[in-house]
Amino acid sequence: MMSAIPSVLHLLQGLRIGGMEKGTLQLATRARRLGADHRLAVFDSCFRDTDQDFDPGIVPVTFVRRRAGTDFRFPFSLASTIDEWKPQIIHTRNATALFYASIAVQLLKPKPRLIGTFDTYPSHATRSARLATHFASVFADALTAVSDELCSRLTKERWLTRCEVIWNGVDTDEFSPCGLRMGVRTMLHVPEDYILVAHIGRFDTIKRHIDLVKAVDILKSLSIPEFRVIMVGDGPTRSQIQALTAGSDIEFLTSIRDVAAFLRESDILVLCSEHEAAPRVLLEAMAVGVPVIATGVGGIPTMLCANGDTCGIIIPPARPDALANAISKLATSPVLRRRLADRARSRVLSTFTADREWSEYAAIYRRVMYPTTEQRLRM
Numbered sequence: 001m002m003s004a005i006p007s008v009l010h011l012l013q014g015l016r017i018g019g020m021e022k023g024t025l026q027l028a029t030r031a032r033r034l035g036a037d038h039r040l041a042v043f044d045s046c047f048r049d050t051d052q053d054f055d056p057g058i059v060p061v062t063f064v065r066r067r068a069g070t071d072f073r074f075p076f077s078l079a080s081t082i083d084e085w086k087p088q089i090i091h092t093r094n095a096t097a098l099f100y101a102s103i104a105v106q107l108l109k110p111k112p113r114l115i116g117t118f119d120t121y122p123s124h125a126t127r128s129a130r131l132a133t134h135f136a137s138v139f140a141d142a143l144t145a146v147s148d149e150l151c152s153r154l155t156k157e158r159w160l161t162r163c164e165v166i167w168n169g170v171d172t173d174e175f176s177p178c179g180l181r182m183g184v185r186t187m188l189h190v191p192e193d194y195i196l197v198a199h200i201g202r203f204d205t206i207k208r209h210i211d212l213v214k215a216v217d218i219l220k221s222l223s224i225p226e227f228r229v230i231m232v233g234d235g236p237t238r239s240q241i242q243a244l245t246a247g248s249d250i251e252f253l254t255s256i257r258d259v260a261a262f263l264r265e266s267d268i269l270v271l272c273s274e275h276e277a278a279p280r281v282l283l284e285a286m287a288v289g290v291p292v293i294a295t296g297v298g299g300i301p302t303m304l305c306a307n308g309d310t311c312g313i314i315i316p317p318a319r320p321d322a323l324a325n326a327i328s329k330l331a332t333s334p335v336l337r338r339r340l341a342d343r344a345r346s347r348v349l350s351t352f353t354a355d356r357e358w359s360e361y362a363a364i365y366r367r368v369m370y371p372t373t374e375q376r377l378r379m
Helices: 018-032 074-085 095-108 126-137 149-157 184-188 209-219 236-246 260-261 280-288 301-304 320-331 334-351 354-369 371-378
Strands: 006-013 038-042 059-065 089-093 113-118 142-145 195-198 227-233 250-254 268-271 292-295 313-315
Touching: 006 018, 006 074, 006 095, 018 038, 018 280, 018 354, 038 074, 059 195, 059 334, 074 095, 089 095, 089 354, 095 113, 095 126, 113 149, 113 354, 142 149, 142 354, 184 227, 195 320, 209 227, 209 236, 209 250, 209 320, 260 280, 268 280, 268 320, 280 301, 280 334, 292 301, 292 320, 301 313, 301 334, 313 320, 320 334, 354 371
Parallel strands: 006 038, 006 089, 038 059, 089 113, 113 142, 195 227, 195 268, 227 250, 268 292, 292 313
Antiparallel strands: none
């Protein structure tokens, strides 16, 4: 009994293409392959298509509609869905899911255990949202965040009563230097000798795509090899960024089905966000062996540094000049690109694997289901 993996309902807003959604599916898929009954419940949008959302594959998905604004009827609908399936644990992702699940479990007998994971800082950072999340966290059996910085911030600012850290991890077999290539250079007519600079992420002001646009303008005045920038993603600021880049060396893709195959054709990955927690795409690039340039925010410095060595170039946020200089440095030095790529791959293999992430979550699932006497006293 103690070794069994409990049944878990993962609760999140939808399956749009993003790091949180990918991480949730990775956990649920691993559990089902091990014979455990893990499922997903989504509440803001049901699965649309594979261009906009992740394919859930072998993971069953239930859609429980939530109305716009604060929907006080939603916890009753959610409780009904939970009662129908009777999972042992509800595992929520971020503040909204935790708030509604904390109410829903109070309506049930027996009550399932409740775990809350935070992949990002809450997007609606109002006082009422913080109080609601703090209230919900009181009822959780475990609370986690994906980086030390995010965990510390959530507890210091009293979003959560307590928190522990489980870093993201990637499948290092899927994301490896060896494997298929996407053919994006052929598709976009990018010559093989051009430096391909990739940016993968939702188009949102926090991602600061504008800094990469400005950096490209700066690079035109520098003596570097021919290059092309490809921005992958969708979101509210995409049309604005596209309007600024007409006739430039920047291409756009809404989505890519095989991120590993795309990264194998890339020479540099850039993340220039003003804040990140522990971006999964950064780990994916590192695992493939793509040298990275990223802003020193959130958990990124920890991800890129170990024992005094860095496996990427860290720059300050909102500094297009620093970004341009970093791209120029990597573009003009194949030796540096190779050295950073090798270090990055080793860093992921030592610390940020999917196996390690799964084992830490599995330990929490078992701990909340089968606590020791000492753990019961701390609850």
